[in-house]
Amino acid sequence: MIKTEIGTTTMDEITVRGRSLAGELIGQVDFVDMILIASLGRPCQGAEKEVINTILVTVCDHGLTPSALAARLTYMGAPEAPQAAVAAGLLGAGSVFLGAMQNAAEMLQEAAAGLPADATDEQITERAREFVTARRAARAPLYGLGHNIHLNGDPRIPALRGVAERTGTLDVHWKLLLAMDEVSGTIYSRRLPANTAGAVGAMVLSLGLPLHMARGLALIGRCAGLLGHIIEEQEHPIGQELWDLVLRQDDRNQVPGKFA
Amino acid sequence: MIKTEIGTTTMDEITVRGRSLAGELIGQVDFVDMILIASLGRPCQGAEKEVINTILVTVCDHGLTPSALAARLTYMGAPEAPQAAVAAGLLGAGSVFLGAMQNAAEMLQEAAAGLPADATDEQITERAREFVTARRAARAPLYGLGHNIHLNGDPRIPALRGVAERTGTLDVHWKLLLAMDEVSGTIYSRRLPANTAGAVGAMVLSLGLPLHMARGLALIGRCAGLLGHIIEEQEHPIGQELWDLVLRQDDRNQVPGKFA
């Protein structure tokens, strides 16, 4: 049957997960509660609100990333359709950037399978070593570890770990991630420090949320960052200058300065 | 110069609007603050947090809308790329659905131009009458008014108005919207009640936020609703049945039940 448990509509009422949108939700719950109501049918519990806020803040933005550039370049061509610019910025949220928390969550879940919830540190380190070794042997990517800019460690990790400790959610997935970071230097030619994708993946698992939440929360958070870029691009556009800069990298192109 | 005020990156630090992401934001501000930090460089003030939460909750979802259907149909073909499904669901946020709060905000801003901030109810009603009459004569669309399902009035409007009153943000834009609703029945053949797009447009104007925020907040909020649909589609898919249902509307198609 074609139906959804998410929402219904009549002439006089809209419900979301069985709650009256006008009578029980608008003005009564905040957005982070609403995220869980839409997906799980209930508002946040326990540490969820703090952890989800933390994830959304973390992934929101960090400047001129490929995602922000794609959005700005799209806005430049179609300023009348800002939703298209935001969508373009989200479309790169795949396995390499911005969406890799989903892959990290899947990987950490696989690594944790078989480990007891109260696994000792030794068991976790051993499992991490075994898992990373096997991934390397299989030439499989190690999601959630390594960073091409933050070579000595992702600066967000201590802050994220702090939230996990404070909220009592530093669970086996988190510990596995940190253990993989620790053992990575003995298995690869250099240490692969835990990155934000890994931490977000662990946080989603630590709350027991559906796996789609990992990449999904990144999309919600980044949506806000891209909105910032579009507002800035409208006021102080860089798209034209970026295009100019790119063309000037190759002598075969000869274009007027900032295209005149 | 190609730069952004939104964020910077070094090997050891990421800043967003001049604040250390790890040291000042993660675990210290919530997502609604972060939305304004990314766009305006500062957290919420006064009524902003409550009003923005209200907008995000309002636009999040209301069941099997065109936006949700587009996302689910896309997920059906490419479940390995959920970001593409979310993007597809956002792409329809244009002037007709989901994005019309931007058009409503532009229209209300235009209608309010020339009106003093402390305009009397009579001045506002007069301006509304004049404006709606002119739009009708010019065959220009009246954004933020009328609804094809909620013929007697959008049930969200009283709740949204309640938040505006409670937070002291029922400003001239809001009043113009309500006055246009009131006079519409004498100018068109039937009353065009204020709708959610109109209210969200008025709310963004009442906070003095950039106009891009109107459609932009709708994108952020809807992103959460679409995530809910994708999670549900994975567990209880309706895409195939929907396709089947559509084909059966035309006798020339003959397909096996639910495509066998």
Add this chain to the structure above:
Amino acid sequence: MIKTEIGTTTMDEITVRGRSLAGELIGQVDFVDMILIASLGRPCQGAEKEVINTILVTVCDHGLTPSALAARLTYMGAPEAPQAAVAAGLLGAGSVFLGAMQNAAEMLQEAAAGLPADATDEQITERAREFVTARRAARAPLYGLGHNIHLNGDPRIPALRGVAERTGTLDVHWKLLLAMDEVSGTIYSRRLPANTAGAVGAMVLSLGLPLHMARGLALIGRCAGLLGHIIEEQEHPIGQELWDLVLRQDDRNQVPGKFA
């Protein structure tokens, strides 16, 4: 170095793959040649033009598919941005629908590895049996085989096979696909007939084109089909009625007929 071999620009000239766009391409080559010039730097050779035309015609459209519905539902919300509607329709071209020719091509390439180019029919049948058996055992999907509507065989296959025979491109990949179809009934509980995604995958391999061409040609072809749907949606819209139809499937929704 940031450069592309695809095109260059000066104030007076644009080149594509080293050819003057104005002097050597416009009005002198057709679009199918241009597709290969953009990707490979040369126009079609031998059977390529006929086979590529065949692929593009095949994938162009076949009515109210999920792809066409997603485009129409998006157009409904944002008619001012038809590019967003077309993009929404393309986004579902993943591993399940519309994009599965890429997965089929990868699978057929893997299956053909080790088989000599002049493999006998017996060798091919044996390889097909072995490969399908292994995929089944590994619970891996069998791309390019099976169809949920055309249970007795995809009607496009004989026509596509005819083109392959006529153009002398019915190579080992094609033969493997047909052999997998043949042996499938003895390995699965029912025959899984070769489908169009499989044939397009085989055709791309038979021409020795880059694998990205498989899904890529589907995108180009479908782009034309989606354009047709948008033109029709503008003239004879079905979006509203489709939304209405969907809501009526669930008694909890109560909406005015075609939303009044």
Add this chain to the structure above:
Amino acid sequence: MIKTEIGTTTMDEITVRGRSLAGELIGQVDFVDMILIASLGRPCQGAEKEVINTILVTVCDHGLTPSALAARLTYMGAPEAPQAAVAAGLLGAGSVFLGAMQNAAEMLQEAAAGLPADATDEQITERAREFVTARRAARAPLYGLGHNIHLNGDPRIPALRGVAERTGTLDVHWKLLLAMDEVSGTIYSRRLPANTAGAVGAMVLSLGLPLHMARGLALIGRCAGLLGHIIEEQEHPIGQELWDLVLRQDDRNQVPGKFA
């Protein structure tokens, strides 16, 4: 009623515009015919095939445009979803770049209204002068004229005009475009030469095709160019270096060379 004239499906047959896909189209018509069959229900007539091929070749690609960059930056994050990269590249086809042929066609149609089909050169020049003057006075954009790189004239225009002359399709819309180019220098502070968007808009009008064809053909053609960029990005990626280059424009960023 929910139906389309574009295509139908039964277990044994697929039709497109009433023609059997397998029996009458695959292997029997080429892609340019199929574009018109999908949209108009008939193959090309007269000059249509040559003019449409010309448009598709013209818009296909010209190097590292914003559209190509958006696609490559998206591919970098999600190489497993090339359809998302292509979609991102198409989303900027709006009123400023890549999609402006639609706006030009609408503008030329408006300018031609009232002019007889056999208008004299004097009438056309006079109408062009009057129209451009009025647009300028209204501060309305002049679509299809002016270029930020090709300041002395778009090099594609003579080639496109050549095709129009050769095919007998240099109609009143084309002539208006060329007349607007001619008079622009006396109305604006510098000449605004006719550009490709203008020519494509005129060509679509000269064939009497639906207006959506203008931007739509640009989407089909560019789809092919973007496929070329994705294939090149896979083999010789520039995305990482581009990101690096952008960050280095601002001293506040400090990143390892090509991100190490």
